[in-house]
Amino acid sequence: MTKSLICIGCPLGCMITANLDDGVVTEVSGHSCKNGEKYASKELTCPTRTVTSTVKVFGGDSPMLSVKTKKDIPKEKITACISALKDCECQAPIEIGEIILKNVADTGIDVVATKCIHSIV
Numbered sequence: 001m002t003k004s005l006i007c008i009g010c011p012l013g014c015m016i017t018a019n020l021d022d023g024v025v026t027e028v029s030g031h032s033c034k035n036g037e038k039y040a041s042k043e044l045t046c047p048t049r050t051v052t053s054t055v056k057v058f059g060g061d062s063p064m065l066s067v068k069t070k071k072d073i074p075k076e077k078i079t080a081c082i083s084a085l086k087d088c089e090c091q092a093p094i095e096i097g098e099i100i101l102k103n104v105a106d107t108g109i110d111v112v113a114t115k116c117i118h119s120i121v
Contacts, residue, residue, distance in 0.1 A: 003044060009035030016040050048072035052114075053085045055100060060092030060117035067100050068114050073107045080105035092119045 001021070007014045012032050018040040019027040025041040042048070052068045073081060081104045088101055094117040101111040 007036045007039050009039035047075040051081050055088040066114045067111050070110045070112050073109050077105040092117045
């Protein structure tokens with residue numbers, strides 16, 4: 001089976017063509033850099049994404065906190081991840097990189113804060 005992809009491995013956005021035989025990428029063409037082949041193999045055999053979102057904050061100088069998964073999670077776990085974050089609430093103060101939700105959607109990956117929230121006095 002032949003698949004066409006737009007590579008997101010670097011800013012060039014190359015149009016990649018990849019051959020997939022029995023779940024294995026056998027050939028990749030059209031990439032301008034080494035990231036293209038790696039991207040195509042990963043995307044066609046085990047696609048993952050970084051999830052970004054927001055969660056509610058209590059007692060802080062902002063009512064919402066931006067968060068992201070610390071690493072990419074399997075694409076099929078994104079909906080479960082978002083559902084878990086929908087019900088997530090945290091208390092200020094919060095530091096960048098602080099773990100907000102451990103092992104989101106049973107992925108083994110934590111969700112972390114991407115900004116500081118200071119307590120209001």
